[in-house]
Amino acid sequence: MMLKRTKFLAAGMILFSSAFTLTACGSTSAATKEDPKTISLIAPDHSDVHPKTQNLWMWKEYEKMSGVHVNWETMKDLDQKKQLILNRKTLPDGLYQTNWSNDELTKYGSQGLFQPLEKLIPKYAPNLNKLMEEDPSIKKAITSSNGHIYGLPYMSTDPLGGGRHFKLYINKKWLDKLGLKKPTNTTELENVLEQFVTKDPNGNGKADEQGFYMDSGNFGSFELMIKSTFGFNTAGRTAMEAGFYIDDKDQLQYIYSDPKMQDAWKYLAELYKKGLIAKTAFAGVDHDKWIADGSKEVVGCYAWVGQEMSFGEKVGSEYVPISVLSDADGKNGATVTQSGVMGTSAFIITKAASEAKAKQMLKWVDYFYSKEGSDFGYFGKEGVTYNVNKDGNKVFVDKILNDPKGASLGAYQYVDNVYGGFYPYLEVEERLKNIGKGMAPEVFTDDPLSHMPKQVLPNLQGTTEESAEIASIQTDLNNYVDQARVKFVTGKWNLDTQWDSYVAQLKKIGLDKWLEIRRAQYKRYEED
Incomplete structure (x- = not known):
């Protein structure tokens, strides 16, 4: 009923807009016919473990809060269907919670399929822009080698949380x-x-x-x-x-x-x-x-x-x-954590979106990079999906905590950002997430924050030429290493007598070229 009513209102606005344009200019354009507060997004289909996206409590609630209506199209096995999407005659306005590599973002962005966002972010995404100003590595992580930003990040400022910390x-x-x-x-x-x-x-x-x-x-x-x-x-x-x-x-x-x-x-x-x-x-x-x-x-x-x-x-x-495991001599112990930018393609605006829609879409998604939006995306709303305990912390309501499949999947029946990853939002601190699920926060006796790596790099950005050159090398290296790992660890290959021939095969695959390209990418990252 809500969808029909929204479409009816949109149709009325179109008629009004068209009449005004005909009177004022004597012509119409696609830009004046559209409603920038109605956007179309493709997202993964998680209906096997939570309600259909358009029926999820969080998105119904956010439509009331934002005034923006989303026409959701969800797809199973989205990662395997990305090329099919790009080959459509009509693209959606945007892609939500998708996982495109940096190379893919640069490739399709350069082809004009994805819109560059770096000039719009300061004005229309102030929460994300603030995070980028506070931590310049975020901008470096999401900026393609051609200087454009084609996707927004899935990120966390907690080195011990958000799926960052093994x-x-x-x-x-x-x-x-x-x-x-x-x-x-x-x-x-x-x-x-x-x-x-x-x-x-x-x-x-x-x-x-x-x-x-x-x-x-x-x-x-x-x-x-x-x-x-x-x-x-x-x-x-x-x-x-x-x-x-x-x-x-x-x-x-x-x-x-x-x-x-x-x-x-x-x-x-x-x-x-x-x-x-x-x-x-x-x-x-x-x-x-x-x-x-x-x-x-x-x-x-x-x-x-x-x-x-x-x-x-x-x-x-x-x-x-x-959290920190050292070698036999007590050395090399370092926390295994990744960059706060855990994904660079969580939200993409395609060429199909008009300038007005692109601005509206950035405003719509930027909420989730604020503390308020982050909490809403994970916890929901007080009195509905969580209550505040005596210590001032959010704790999911009993119907979520007592879900037979656990609190995470229980909360996933209401909000979207508690299960899986690659959401366009700022992850909630891990300690608070555990408290919210009725769990005691993890206690680390090995002081992981004092044992951080020398640096924590994101995925390095490559040029279109580098990406084309390294793609097959990377695939072949990965396949051969995966094979070798199993054989070496299980004893089918001898690590003393067969190591040299293994390394020779890596070089034959193209290791030297791989190193040349990766070193160039790392040098650019350091110089930016």
């Missing part, structure tokens, strides 16, 4: 039962995991305990923590995930050809050989089985960005975080 989570019940301390370095971690799998800490008389155990395909989260202990966390998590670190001479280096990576894989291979890493690390366990096994108390350690992961608040609370 940690190891270790089973506290098992530590206490075996009289063990939380490990602080790789030697202690190996010892703890060995006792976990040999001393029956769950007390069922079966040798069913696992050391490091996650659903297959998430081994990379554990490897991130180990790479940090071997000295690769000099530029933060994003750099490590992109395959590089910055050495002591400020030179960008490829991680997976470095002799230190050979040592890191040797350490992981030893854990795997001893059965301290689940044999299903690379295949055989889906997410549902892993959750079920967590409830059966067979998981000793996992790695992720949040305490609850998917075990839920009860089981998740039985694990304590290891």
Whole structure:
């Protein structure tokens, strides 16, 4: 009914506008016919876990607050359908919560499909502009190599929150039962995991305990923590995930050809050989089985960005975080966190939007980069989705806290920014999010804020030419490293006798060219 009424009002405005234009000028134009307060957005379809976007409480409420009506079009598997969208005869006004690479933003922006926003942001997005002025690295992260900003960020100012911060989570019940301390370095971690799998800490008389155990395909989260202990966390998590670190001479280096990576894989291979890493690390366990096994108390350690992961608040609370893990000599301990700009394409305005609409769209989305808008996007409205406790903190109402699938999915039935990521907004501080879900805030005994990397880089921006040249090299390098990782860690390849031939293959794929391009991108980033 609301949609029909909005369309009727819009139609009335069009008729009025057309009549006025005919009288004044004797002609009409598309610009005078449109209603800038009605916009069309494509977004991912999450209707399997929350109401359809157009029916979500938050968006109905925000329409009342903003006076802007959104015609939502949602799509499953949106990341795989991006090219189909661009090939349409008529584009939507904008793209919401999408995940385009920096290279894609530059490519399609240069082609005129995405509108440049850098001149509009200071006037029509004052909240985002203020964040950029307070932290110049934000602007550097979202500005393409051609000087234009084509997408707005998904971001967090909390280094320990917003999905930025990877940690190891270790089973506290098992530590206490075996009289063990939380490990602080790789030697202690190996010892703890060995006792976990040999001393029956769950007390069922079966040798069913696992050391490091996650659903297959998430081994990379554990490897991130180990790479940090071997000295690769000099530029933060994003750099490590992109395959590089910055050495002591400020030179960008490829991680997976470095002799230190050979040592890191040797350490992981030893854990795997001893059965301290689940044999299903690379295949055989889906997410549902892993959750079920967590409830059966067979998981000793996992790695992720949040305490609850998917075990839920009860089981998740039985694990304590290891935020800073050092090497055997107590060195190289650094917090595995990423840039506050975790995505650069959370909100894109396409060429289809008129100048009036583009300004309106920036005003509409900028609210979520304010403290008030951030809280609204995550918590909702007092008395409806949350109440304020005696300490002045927001706590979700009981119908959300008691949701059988957990508070996050409970809140996701009302608000949009509590589940998943890549939203165009400023994440709420992690401590406050945990309190809101009825959980105790995480307690870190290893002081992660005092162990930050030397720098925390965002994804580096490339030129159109660089992007075209590096694309196939990057894909082939990633595929080969993924293959090599499995073979080295599981012992199918020998790290002593086959390392040189492995590095030679990396060079054959195009490693030297990859390094040349990445170093040029890093140099530009430093000079900006």
